[in-house]
Amino acid sequence: MPDLLAHVLLAYALFGALSWRIEWINAQYVTVGMAGAVIPDLSKADLFIDDSLIEQVLEIPFDWFALHTAGGVLISVLIGTVLVEHDERKRVFGLLSVGAATHLLADSFLRTASGRSFSVLWPLSRYQPPTPGLYLSTEPGPTVIALALALLVYLISRHRTDELATQP
Amino acid sequence: MISTGKGRLVIVGILLLLLVGLAMWYGTLEPVPRAGVYPGNNDLVENFDRYHGDLVTAAGRVQSVDPVVIETTIGPRDTLRLTIVNLQIAVQKGDELRVFGIAREGSTIESHTAFTVPPPGLWYAYGTSVLGGLWVLCRLVEHWQFDNRHWNLKRRSARHRIRTRIQRRLSQLKFGGD
Numbered sequence: 001m002p003d004l005l006a007h008v009l010l011a012y013a014l015f016g017a018l019s020w021r022i023e024w025i026n027a028q029y030v031t032v033g034m035a036g037a038v039i040p041d042l043s044k045a046d047l048f049i050d051d052s053l054i055e056q057v058l059e060i061p062f063d064w065f066a067l068h069t070a071g072g073v074l075i076s077v078l079i080g081t082v083l084v085e086h087d088e089r090k091r092v093f094g095l096l097s098v099g100a101a102t103h104l105l106a107d108s109f110l111r112t113a114s115g116r117s118f119s120v121l122w123p124l125s126r127y128q129p130p131t132p133g134l135y136l137s138t139e140p141g142p143t144v145i146a147l148a149l150a151l152l153v154y155l156i157s158r159h160r161t162d163e164l165a166t167q168p
Numbered sequence: 169m170i171s172t173g174k175g176r177l178v179i180v181g182i183l184l185l186l187l188v189g190l191a192m193w194y195g196t197l198e199p200v201p202r203a204g205v206y207p208g209n210n211d212l213v214e215n216f217d218r219y220h221g222d223l224v225t226a227a228g229r230v231q232s233v234d235p236v237v238i239e240t241t242i243g244p245r246d247t248l249r250l251t252i253v254n255l256q257i258a259v260q261k262g263d264e265l266r267v268f269g270i271a272r273e274g275s276t277i278e279s280h281t282a283f284t285v286p287p288p289g290l291w292y293a294y295g296t297s298v299l300g301g302l303w304v305l306c307r308l309v310e311h312w313q314f315d316n317r318h319w320n321l322k323r324r325s326a327r328h329r330i331r332t333r334i335q336r337r338l339s340q341l342k343f344g345g346d
Contacts, residue, residue: 003293005300028311028323034304041297051195052210052242061195072190079183083321086171113268113281114225116204123193128204138285138293 002135002142004041007106009146011037011099016153020160024091032080032092036099039076040107043068068107069122073100106142109134173319206268212250213242219271226250226277230263230284238265251276259284306330 015033019025025033046064054062066072077096084092108117111133119126135142170179199207207224228238228250236252236259252267253276259265267282310330312321 003300004297005303006296008300008304027307031304031307031311035308038301038304041301044297050242052246055195056245060192062191063195063197064191066191066194067187069194072187072194075183075187075190079180079187082170082176082179082183083319085320085322088323111283112225113227113266113283114204114206114223115268115281116206119203119205123190126197126200126203126205130204136285138290140292140296143296 002106002110002137002139004038006143006146007037007041007103008034009143009150010106011102013146013149013153014102015095015099016150016157019157025095029091029095032095033099035080036077036096037103039073039080039096039100040068040103042076043072065118066122068104069119070104071123073097073104076100111136173317176319207271209240209248210242212271213240213246213248216248216250216271216275220273222271223268223280224271224277225266225268227264227266230259230261230265233259233261236265238267249275252282253278255279255282257282257284264290 011034012030015025015030019030043064043066045067051063051065054060067076074097077093077100080096081089081093104120108120108129109132110117112131115130115133116128117131119128121127170176197205199205199211201223207219207222209226209228212219212224212226226238226240228240228248231237231239231249236255237249238252239247239249241247251274252265252269253272254269255267256279264285265282266285267277267279269277269279269281272278311324313324314320315322
């Protein structure tokens with residue numbers, strides 16, 4: 001999708017809604033899902049250390065965008081999974097993966113000049129699927145929609161918590 | 169092995185090396201037009217002439233409008249000025265233009281499709297992205313804690329409110345560390 005805020009709002013809404021059905025998803029696990037939605041944007045490190053600067057200084061080919069593909073995301077998710085305790089790993093792996101997948105999916109709808117998105121499945125495939133070009137990453141529209149969804153989920157969750165608290 | 173601090177560090181180190189390897193591999197990839205991967209800014213800056221007659225994509229800041237010239241910068245040094253012809257949209261100097269078309273002689277692109285990104289849009293994207301990143305970071309600190317001894321992250325037993333912590337620290341400063 002658009003900017004990182006929209007991605008994490010969308011993840012908040014998704015995992016918040018899932019917590020209504022899946023009992024173990026509490027606020028702590030919603031946070032893990034949101035962290036997963038941040039993972040593909042680690043490729044934005046190129047704003048601070050440009051690919052070509054690394055290539056020129058270290059004399060190696062380099063492209064941060066690898067982190068914005070299925071392969072890069074999988075390794076990043078594994079790093080996050082290794083960092084938690086053994087009995088948390090399955091849950092954390094799942095949450096980080098789904099969070100990151102929502103990011104990649106939303107980004108595959110971004111408008112591009114060529115009408116093609118990006119190599120989502122790399123290194124399995126270089127294929128860049130056509131994009132419907134729904135939005136630009138610089139437009140506030142998607143963030144507003146994601147904010148409305150997140151707010152709705154927040155209010156419903158709070159209402160459910162209040163209801164449970166008042167039950168005898 | 170992954171349950172000890174040392175083992176965890178080794179695995180994370182290996183995964184980080186894999187990630188660097190993946191980024192290096194991605195850096196060697198050539199365009200594959202039949203898969204929808206067209207030559208882009210990096211390829212054009214390296215050798216524009218190689219792609220004469222091919223479909224290419226380019227993005228850059230509009231330098232002049234008659235003719236339309238964009239400048240694209242790769243890294244700290246490499247820049248390329250491209251003339252865009254057959255443009256179907258109106259552009260202004262300073263616009264960020266994204267274009268898809270055929271590479272022609274004389275660093276020219278014959279546009280098929282193009283659109284502009286309004287300049288404030290980039291600052292909006294950066295600003296909101298920082299906000300999103302900070303939100304997740306704050307939630308992580310509130311809900312999870314880092315165990316120095318075992319080098320791992322654990323769920324907190326009680327929510328660690330950053331706001332409360334800041335208020336407590338401010339009050340300590342105010343009353344001389346009381």
